[in-house]
Amino acid sequence: MAEGHGGGPPVIGVDLGGTKIMAGVVAADHKILGRGKRNTPAKEGAEAILKTMLDCIDEALAEARLSRSDVAAAGVGSPGPLDADAGVILYSANMNVKNFALGPDLSKALGVPVKVNNDVRVGGYGEFMLGAARGYSDVIAAFVGTGIGGCLIQGGRIVGGSTNNAGEIGHVVVKAGGPRCGCGSKGCMEALASKTAISNRLVKASKKRDCPLGEKIQRKGRLKSGDLAEAVRNKDEVAVREVERAAFYLGTGLGGLVNVFGPQIVVIGGGVTQALGQPYLDMVTEAARRQIITDPNRTIKFVLATLGDDAGVLGASLFAREMLAHG
Numbered sequence: 621m622a623e624g625h626g627g628g629p630p631v632i633g634v635d636l637g638g639t640k641i642m643a644g645v646v647a648a649d650h651k652i653l654g655r656g657k658r659n660t661p662a663k664e665g666a667e668a669i670l671k672t673m674l675d676c677i678d679e680a681l682a683e684a685r686l687s688r689s690d691v692a693a694a695g696v697g698s699p700g701p702l703d704a705d706a707g708v709i710l711y712s713a714n715m716n717v718k719n720f721a722l723g724p725d726l727s728k729a730l731g732v733p734v735k736v737n738n739d740v741r742v743g744g745y746g747e748f749m750l751g752a753a754r755g756y757s758d759v760i761a762a763f764v765g766t767g768i769g770g771c772l773i774q775g776g777r778i779v780g781g782s783t784n785n786a787g788e789i790g791h792v793v794v795k796a797g798g799p800r801c802g803c804g805s806k807g808c809m810e811a812l813a814s815k816t817a818i819s820n821r822l823v824k825a826s827k828k829r830d831c832p833l834g835e836k837i838q839r840k841g842r843l844k845s846g847d848l849a850e851a852v853r854n855k856d857e858v859a860v861r862e863v864e865r866a867a868f869y870l871g872t873g874l875g876g877l878v879n880v881f882g883p884q885i886v887v888i889g890g891g892v893t894q895a896l897g898q899p900y901l902d903m904v905t906e907a908a909r910r911q912i913i914t915d916p917n918r919t920i921k922f923v924l925a926t927l928g929d930d931a932g933v934l935g936a937s938l939f940a941r942e943m944l945a946h947g
């Protein structure tokens with residue numbers, strides 16, 4: 621096996637998303653030696669997804685000038701729900717799969733052990749070990765994109781709870797009787813503060829008044845985080861108002877969680893956060909602080925995630941490496 625930087629062989633980290641797959645070959649010092657990226661054939665089912673993932677991994681290996689036999693393990697961050705112990709995706713809202721044995725299938729193809737874990741948890745763990753929350757032991761990580769995912773870390777360990785599904789912060793209710801959420805409930809943080817929620821409100825607004833961004837969404841079929849940020853920069857009134865509203869509800873939810881969990885740091889990432897940056901973080905923090913009663917000296921930090929799109933690949937590689945360490 622090829623020795624990675626800092627000792628130990630390289631491993632593979634894969635970020636499986638509903639729209640794209642990203643793979644990285646990661647050295648022992650967590651440097652990404654090669655990358656691959658493909659569109660996810662989400663509608664085509666398990667076999668096509670596995671094949672595309674292998675193409676993506678081979679692309680990353682080629683860039684790193686390595687071959688499959690040079691790596692010791694692989695980790696995958698995947699949307700769920702999962703049976704993480706068995707490496708099985710039970711089903712997915714965004715991919716046409718059911719009881720997909722991704723871990724065993726990928727392990728067979730690569731000839732190395734594979735660890736599959738929840739995508740948001742993987743990203744949160746990446747930020748905890750290598751990114752914005754490095755050096756802390758009690759962390760809330762929130763990722764705002766199409767949905768809102770979270771990862772809770774206490775005493776240096778991910779909180780999985782009795783069902784190993786804990787950490788679904790997007791489905792904390794922040795407005796009783798509020799808008800319907802994808803989960804079936806009403807008024808969840810995700811239904812008020814995700815990109816989907818902002819997009820729905822903008823489209824609705826554009827039917828009543830001048831809202832260029834709402835019209836753009838209807839033309840393109842979806843809201844891009846970059847377009848949202850541009851509209852805010854251009855002081856598009858409706859866009860500014862909706863971002864403020866979303867930030868308020870995200871902060872309200874996070875403030876409640878801070879009261880319950882008492883983290884040292886709250887890391888906020890995801891596509892919407894990356895695009896809107898510090899002004900958005902400031903609004904979220906202000907709304908959260910209004911709720912927080914457990915931090916009179918304001919020692920709890922609110923920060924932007926720092927790993928960006930690499931959080932998933934790096935987090936997945938960490939799980940792969942830890943699996944090796946623990947046999």
Ligand SMILES: [Zn+2]
Nearest residue numbers: 791801803808
């Ligand atoms: Zn929900």
